[in-house]
Amino acid sequence: MTKMDKILPKSSFSRWLKSLSSMKVFFPKKEASGWTLTEVAADGTIPPDYSYAVVPPKKLIFPQEEIFFEFQQTADDGLQLRETLPEVPPQVIVGVRPCDGRAVAALDQVFSGSFEDPYYWRRRRATILIGLACNTPPSNNCFCLSLEGSPSSEEGLDLLLTDLGDRYYVRVLTEKGGELIKTQSSLFSDPTEEEKNLRNKISQEGAQKIKRNLEAARELPPKLKTMFDSPFWDEAALSCLRCGICTYLCPTCHCFDINDETRALAPLKGRRVRTWDTCQFPDFTMHSSGHNPRPNRASRLRQRLLHKFLYFVELYDRFQCVGCGRCLDLCPVGIDIIEVLSKARNHGA
Amino acid sequence: MVSEDKLREEVSELLQEGKIKYFIGFENGGPGCLARPAFIQQPEAVGRLIWSPGCVHNLTRFLQDEKRRRAREKNPDLRPVGLIVKGCDSRAINVLLQEKYIERKDVYLIGVSCELMGVIDEAKITRRLYPAKPLQVKFGAKDTILVSTDQGESEIAASEVLADRCLECPANFPLVADVVFGEKINKPNPQPYKSIASFEAKSLEERWAFWQDQFSRCLRCYACRSVCPMCYCDECVADSIAYAVSADTTAEEKAQKVKWVERNPEPQENIFYHLVRATHLAGRCVDCGECERVCPVGLPLRLLNKKLEKEAKALFGYEVGFDANLPPLISCFRDNDPQDFIR
Numbered sequence: 010m011t012k013m014d015k016i017l018p019k020s021s022f023s024r025w026l027k028s029l030s031s032m033k034v035f036f037p038k039k040e041a042s043g044w045t046l047t048e049v050a051a052d053g054t055i056p057p058d059y060s061y062a063v064v065p066p067k068k069l070i071f072p073q074e075e076i077f078f079e080f081q082q083t084a085d086d087g088l089q090l091r092e093t094l095p096e097v098p099p100q101v102i103v104g105v106r107p108c109d110g111r112a113v114a115a116l117d118q119v120f121s122g123s124f125e126d127p128y129y130w131r132r133r134r135a136t137i138l139i140g141l142a143c144n145t146p147p148s149n150n151c152f153c154l155s156l157e158g159s160p161s162s163e164e165g166l167d168l169l170l171t172d173l174g175d176r177y178y179v180r181v182l183t184e185k186g187g188e189l190i191k192t193q194s195s196l197f198s199d200p201t202e203e204e205k206n207l208r209n210k211i212s213q214e215g216a217q218k219i220k221r222n223l224e225a226a227r228e229l230p231p232k233l234k235t236m237f238d239s240p241f242w243d244e245a246a247l248s249c250l251r252c253g254i255c256t257y258l259c260p261t262c263h264c265f266d267i268n269d270e271t272r273a274l275a276p277l278k279g280r281r282v283r284t285w286d287t288c289q290f291p292d293f294t295m296h297s298s299g300h301n302p303r304p305n306r307a308s309r310l311r312q313r314l315l316h317k318f319l320y321f322v323e324l325y326d327r328f329q330c331v332g333c334g335r336c337l338d339l340c341p342v343g344i345d346i347i348e349v350l351s352k353a354r355n356h357g358a
Numbered sequence: 359m360v361s362e363d364k365l366r367e368e369v370s371e372l373l374q375e376g377k378i379k380y381f382i383g384f385e386n387g388g389p390g391c392l393a394r395p396a397f398i399q400q401p402e403a404v405g406r407l408i409w410s411p412g413c414v415h416n417l418t419r420f421l422q423d424e425k426r427r428r429a430r431e432k433n434p435d436l437r438p439v440g441l442i443v444k445g446c447d448s449r450a451i452n453v454l455l456q457e458k459y460i461e462r463k464d465v466y467l468i469g470v471s472c473e474l475m476g477v478i479d480e481a482k483i484t485r486r487l488y489p490a491k492p493l494q495v496k497f498g499a500k501d502t503i504l505v506s507t508d509q510g511e512s513e514i515a516a517s518e519v520l521a522d523r524c525l526e527c528p529a530n531f532p533l534v535a536d537v538v539f540g541e542k543i544n545k546p547n548p549q550p551y552k553s554i555a556s557f558e559a560k561s562l563e564e565r566w567a568f569w570q571d572q573f574s575r576c577l578r579c580y581a582c583r584s585v586c587p588m589c590y591c592d593e594c595v596a597d598s599i600a601y602a603v604s605a606d607t608t609a610e611e612k613a614q615k616v617k618w619v620e621r622n623p624e625p626q627e628n629i630f631y632h633l634v635r636a637t638h639l640a641g642r643c644v645d646c647g648e649c650e651r652v653c654p655v656g657l658p659l660r661l662l663n664k665k666l667e668k669e670a671k672a673l674f675g676y677e678v679g680f681d682a683n684l685p686p687l688i689s690c691f692r693d694n695d696p697q698d699f700i701r
């Protein structure tokens with residue numbers, strides 16, 4: 010569809026959100042530990058100090074736990090399966106940062122292709138993403154510009170809001186997004202030339218405020234391809250604690266484990282469950298023989314970076330990193346993906 | 359005051375003389391205004407080493423990696439590893455010695471005295487200085503911390519931004535070390551359990567509701583376990599596969615492995631994990647506060663551990679990490695231990 014631009018005064022923002030109350034609305038909420046996306050009564054506007062949701066929006070589309078089916082032993086010793094495809098009521102996520110929108114677009118590719126994951130797509134199709142452009146970078150470690158994104162990127166989003174002070178500049182990007190505006194069209198007006206210019210100016214300034222930069226990212230894949238056996242990774246992973254923070258909180262990481270959980274023994278009853286998993290846990294690649302092809306932290310750090318900056322690029326011609334800065338902000342020991350990749354590029358040069 | 363220059367000189371000499379295998383200290387470059395662990399292999403690299411209120415990490419955790427490395431290598435280099443220990447970290451060393459996880463000769467300890475300060479709680483500084491973003495911290499003149507931000511320098515009273523655990527610290531000076539920088543200054547500790555007081559005032563039902571709510575948010579990233587110097591088990595009930603599986607493990611043995619906890623992050627599984635961890639830390643936790651610091655969803659794990667610390671002291675007169683020659687709390691029995699729970 011063609012994009013459409015509108016203006017929404019902040020004084021009308023809550024009224025608009027209230028009009029969406031037939032859906033689940035997730036909204037940024039400040040907790041002691043940082044921002045979350047919480048189902049709260051829509052009131053007021055997006056707080057000016059909102060940075061990013063520590064647990065990214067992927068959690069609402071690709072939840073940490075998904076029940077695939079339930080099983081039960083029958084009287085004749087057979088097994089009865091019950092499908093548990095999720096019934097997902099329409100949900101709106103407000104305040105999605107543009108990088109997180111791009112991350113959802115990357116997840117869409119992973120869960121499509123030759124096999125379309127029904128659990129993922131049931132949630133995805135029920136989800137509307139309302140983005141919020143970054144007038145100032147949410148983190149010191151934002152580097153979306155280095156990875157083909159921007160603080161006003163539109164990919165993956167249904168609407169993109171830009172804060173103009175007392176108004177939101179609303180860009181409608183999809184049919185789904187357009188529907189949200191239709192019912193309350195009286196609240197919205199068409200932007201003036203002045204407002205269009207202001208929006209462009211704010212977007213440009215937002216981009217200029219980004220300090221971190223990963224140079225020439227497209228040069229990384231061929232370089233990384235030569236580095237599989239390099240001792241470089243040993244040094245880079247010296248302080249890694251093998252925790253799951255960098256991957257669980259990554260908006261694009263999507264690896265999972267599948268387990269059968271037994272709930273009763275006679276008759277046997279249980280369920281098959283998908284949960285998040287991470288290449289950073291030692292047991293991620295543990296074979297049943299006891300052999301582990303990624304036996305140490307170096308090989309696991311290498312996997313994380315090669316997946317994001319080599320394998321994914323080979324598969325989808327895009328990075329599996331959107332430069333949100335979470336893994337840098339939250340790593341307990343300060344492993345800095347920009348620094349590691351920059352060193353990798355210059356390694357042995 | 360701890361002199362960074364003298365610290366660097368000492369490490370440089372140790373490396374030059376080959377007395378240590380490598381050195382673990384702190385360098386700038388952690389997230390926000392925190393330092394980060396630095397592994398120094400060459401004397402030329404000692405310039406990276408710093409000492410600041412951002413040196414929050416308990417570096418004794420990395421002794422686990424060294425121990426595993428030694429077990430793996432055919433002819434391991436058995437020279438000691440050098441590392442910086444604050445008072446709290448030195449208590450962890452004492453526990454590891456008590457439990458015979460390490461030997462004293464495995465480590466060369468450079469102690470640093472926190473004197474009347476300590477390390478910061480980054481969240482407190484971030485809140486205090488918003489919207490400025492803190493980039494680096496240094497010790498200021500008496501009782502202050504200097505913060506450089508993206509909008510210039512700020513000087514803040516230390517008491518406002520020190521980590522809670524530092525405000526309740528019983529050991530501001532290293533209890534075990536080969537050399538110590540900084541002065542030994544007696545630091546009053548009038549309210550050692552202040553942070554658990556309001557929690558203790560709650561009823562049992564309120565506490566249970568509180569923890570159910572908290573643990574329901576856990577992502578099971580296991581950062582609390584991964585960062586803990588005491589969580590050194592090769593096999594953990596929380597893992598889906600026990601590491602102890604080897605090529606010789608039979609199918610029958612594998613089938614008999616009990617799966618204690620499911621991978622799903624539902625409250626009952628999360629609570630099981632955290633309570634197992636907490637009970638295994640009773641009489642062992644030195645309150646370095648790292649588990650709580652690293653938790654990405656802000657679980658108040660210190661509350662649990664501090665409460666157990668207080669119980670151990672009240673019931674058994676046991677204080678963790680002050681004497682490496684004492685037997686560990688859990689593995690000793692005295693005639694006068696309370697027994698009224700036996701019916």
